[in-house]
Amino acid sequence: MTIKSLLLGNKSNTKFDLTIVITLAIVTYLIASYFNLSERWFDWTHSEEYQLELYQADEIIFVLLVLSASLIWFSRRRYTELQSILQQNIAITLTLKKNNREVAELLTQNRALIKHITQVREAERSHLASELHDVFGQYLAAIDVNASTALKQTKADDKTYPLIKTIQDSANYLREVTRSQLRSIKPPSLESIGLSAAINELLAQWLISFPGYQLSLSIDVNDEWVEYDTALTIYRCLQEGLSNIVRHASASRISIDLATQLNPALENEIRLMLQDDGIGLDPAVSLGKGLGLIGIRERVTALSGHFHLYPAKPQGTALVLIIPL
Numbered sequence: 001m002t003i004k005s006l007l008l009g010n011k012s013n014t015k016f017d018l019t020i021v022i023t024l025a026i027v028t029y030l031i032a033s034y035f036n037l038s039e040r041w042f043d044w045t046h047s048e049e050y051q052l053e054l055y056q057a058d059e060i061i062f063v064l065l066v067l068s069a070s071l072i073w074f075s076r077r078r079y080t081e082l083q084s085i086l087q088q089n090i091a092i093t094l095t096l097k098k099n100n101r102e103v104a105e106l107l108t109q110n111r112a113l114i115k116h117i118t119q120v121r122e123a124e125r126s127h128l129a130s131e132l133h134d135v136f137g138q139y140l141a142a143i144d145v146n147a148s149t150a151l152k153q154t155k156a157d158d159k160t161y162p163l164i165k166t167i168q169d170s171a172n173y174l175r176e177v178t179r180s181q182l183r184s185i186k187p188p189s190l191e192s193i194g195l196s197a198a199i200n201e202l203l204a205q206w207l208i209s210f211p212g213y214q215l216s217l218s219i220d221v222n223d224e225w226v227e228y229d230t231a232l233t234i235y236r237c238l239q240e241g242l243s244n245i246v247r248h249a250s251a252s253r254i255s256i257d258l259a260t261q262l263n264p265a266l267e268n269e270i271r272l273m274l275q276d277d278g279i280g281l282d283p284a285v286s287l288g289k290g291l292g293l294i295g296i297r298e299r300v301t302a303l304s305g306h307f308h309l310y311p312a313k314p315q316g317t318a319l320v321l322i323i324p325l
Contacts, residue, residue, distance in 0.1 A: 114302040115229075122232065125185045132178055132185070140178065143171040180205070194223035195231040199238065199258060206242060213254055220259040225268055225325045233303055233323065234258070234272055237296045241274045241319050244292055249278030251316060260325065267324040277316040296321070 032038065041061075147168035154161045190198050196219050207215060226234075238256070245251055257273040296319075297307040305323035312318040 111302045111304075114298045118233075118299060118302065128185055132182055137175065137178055140171050140175045144168060144175070147171060180209070190231045190235065191228055194221075195226050195234060196221045196223055196258075198231070198235055202235065202239065203256070210246060212252070214252060216253070216255040218257045218259070221270065222260045225260050226270060227325070230270060230303060230323055230325065233299045233305075234270065234321070237299060237321055238272065238274065240292045240296055245274075245276050245278065248281070249276045249317065251276035251278030253277045269322055269324050272321045273318065274320075275312050275316060275318040277312075280311050280315055281317050 147164050150164045151161065151168065154164060193201075199219060200217075203215065203217060207213070223231075238258075242254070245254060253276065255273070255275045257275075258271070260268065260270045262268055293309065300307045300321050300323060303323050305321060308318075308320040308322075310318055310320075
């Protein structure tokens with residue numbers, strides 16, 4: 001209900017109340033005239049049978065008159081106070097509406113800024129990945145080829161053979177590290193293979209690095225529904241969530257549930273649930289300290305999604321992300 005409609009309603013109620021008061025006054029006058037109530041009152045108060053003159057009962061009319069006037073004054077005072085309070089409330093409401101609009105604009109700008117920062121960050125990652133692949137990777141490959149050629153031309157009992165072999169092994173190790181970092185910095189082409197395949201590849205590589213975890217995975221995603229920005233957000237949030245589990249949770253089992261859901265009443269949505277059986281955490285404290293969780297929340301919020309973090313049962317932590325499609 002708007003303030004204008006509220007004021008119009010108050011005016012309508014005032015007119016109705018005044019109509020009732022005037023009607024009652026007219027009806028009272030007609031009844032008093034018909035039954036001669038003033039004469040009856042005079043006779044009754046001056047009757048020797050009831051001896052009401054002793055108590056000055058006939059003067060009650062003046063008491064009632066003063067009481068009525070006092071009640072009118074009292075009502076007027078309360079009415080004035082209520083009008084003042086109403087004006088203050090209206091001013092406060094207008095101020096709150098203005099502040100809400102400003103906060104909404106700031107939130108919109110904040111989401112746009114976060115989205116822009118995310119895009120810039122992904123562009124920097126892509127550039128870094130290209131540099132690692134095109135420069136670092138090629139030079140390591142050249143070192144490997146040269147080392148292999150040198151090994152073929154060097155006898156096994158030569159003193160330089162183990163040195164060349166060490167160079168080749170180091171180059172191979174660095175190539176594997178580079179390849180692993182490339183997968184972390186730049187995800188596989190989400191547009192070509194889809195989110196489901198990218199998640200499966202991410203988890204397969206993750207389990208190679210952390211084989212001690214029991215991973216339960218459920219993916220039911222319609223990749224055609226998921227746009228690139230949403231897919232990248234899910235991918236990065238899952239990466240960060242797994243990193244947090246490794247660093248802080250002391251967990252042994254991890255459950256991942258990713259699904260697109262058809263909602264006839266509202267928009268379609270994608271839902272990610274990441275749960276572990278670790279030591280658990282306090283969401284309020286963790287969100288105040290952990291930049292990773294704040295980054296996940298802001299990424300999801302920038303896409304008008306919902307972020308939920310809460311203790312899991314019987315133990316551990318559950319992270320739930322819901323993003324409209």
